[in-house]
Amino acid sequence: MNDLSPRASLLETVRLSRGLTQTALAEVSGLSQGTLSKVETGLLDLDPERWAAVADALGVPVEAFLEARATIVPARVFHRKKKSTPKGALTKIAADAALMQQRADAILGHARSELRRHDLEEGFVTPQEVAQDVRSELRLGQAPISDLIATVEAAGVTVLRWPLESVQVDAIATWPAEGRPVVLVGEHVPAERQRFTIAHELGHAVMHNDAGGDEQERQADAFAGEFLLPGRKLRVEWPADPSLETLLPLKRRWKISLAALIRRAQDEALIDDRTYREWSIRLSTSGMHRREPDPIPTEQPQALMRTIAAALDGGTTIDQLARKAHMLPQEFSSTFMEEHA
Ligand SMILES: [Zn+2]
DSSP states (O other): OTTSOHHHHHHHHHHHHTTOOHHHHHHHHSSOHHHHHHHHTTSOOOOHHHHHHHHHHHTSOTHHHHTOOSOOOOOOOOOOOOTTSOHHHHHHHHHHHHHHHHHHHHHHOOOOOSOOOOOTTTSSOOHHHHHHHHHHHTTOTTSOOSOHHHHHHHTTOEEEEEOOGGGTOSEEEEOOSSSOOEEEEETTSOHHHHHHHHHHHHHHHHHOSSOOOHHHHHHHHHHHHHHHSOHHHHHHHOOSSOOTTTTHHHHHHHTOOHHHHHHHHHHTTSSOHHHHHHHHHHHHHTSTTTSOSSOOOOOOOOHHHHHHHHHHHTTOOHHHHHHHTTSOHHHHHHHHTSOOO
16 A cells, blocks of 8 residues: 555545546546556556546546656544444545645644554553553643643644434544544534544544444543543542532533433442433433533544634635645635535
8 A cells, every 4th residue: 555656545545535436437527437446556657647537527627637646545444343334335435534634734734743642452551540640641631621722733643524414423533544534523512422432533633543342442441431531530530429419510621421421420330320320311311411411512523624714814815725735726725614514
């Protein structure tokens, strides 16, 4: 894969991101499937005219191909495996994430993330210890994280809300060897769950090299729990008369849902399994599970929009910004400048 030319890798990635097979793209572009296959595997390059036909069919400016400099690394995608999730749909969002990584770099400037990777395989490190390491890398101490998205964006992580409901995935993360981690979080994910979801993906990004396995899911959950609410703080702040009601101040302070909070308490052995089950049942039978009291405010990604707004204020046009990101102006606007529900 590493020998692939930037153009070849871009072609495959954009095609997959558009949800097209080679045959479908052949039909729209007027090139044969065999030709496209050869281009994608690096056996053949095209003349500018035929690149223009391909770019046109894919809805990207031809410069995207002609000026492609960096080979796109396939995204490592972590997600909760759902048997019903079609593989093609996951391939598409993996391509979305890989493209987004390049586009974010083009808009924000290439930056190394402040985060570093922690290989769980090599040491005797627990996800909780990794979470504490990342907390200190980000200089968070043991304090509540008031805005998680702002915090990870400041550390060089790109976060975007993304339509993921159809693939039944809450979020995906990718972190190519070069460049910044990208987290796409589902637009359907409620505020109540969004912070935990993003922290979970951050855990994957820093701890895991390959996608897969229930064990990794447990590790990412353990990371997220400790990252959002360190165990030692939870033990100190745990109320003397614990109940779903007396936990609400903790929920407000740490911005963690009651559902996640009681799971956290069970992990830290503050409540026994029976209490955990009883409280879980109460959360769901009382309807609190769907709508918890004291809802957590929704956090919005800001970094890309703020950079774009500043560029527009400085006299740069949307066309110029779109060209820089190798996108058509319309897609650029709908991706980065419109509020996603
Ligand atoms: Zn996961």
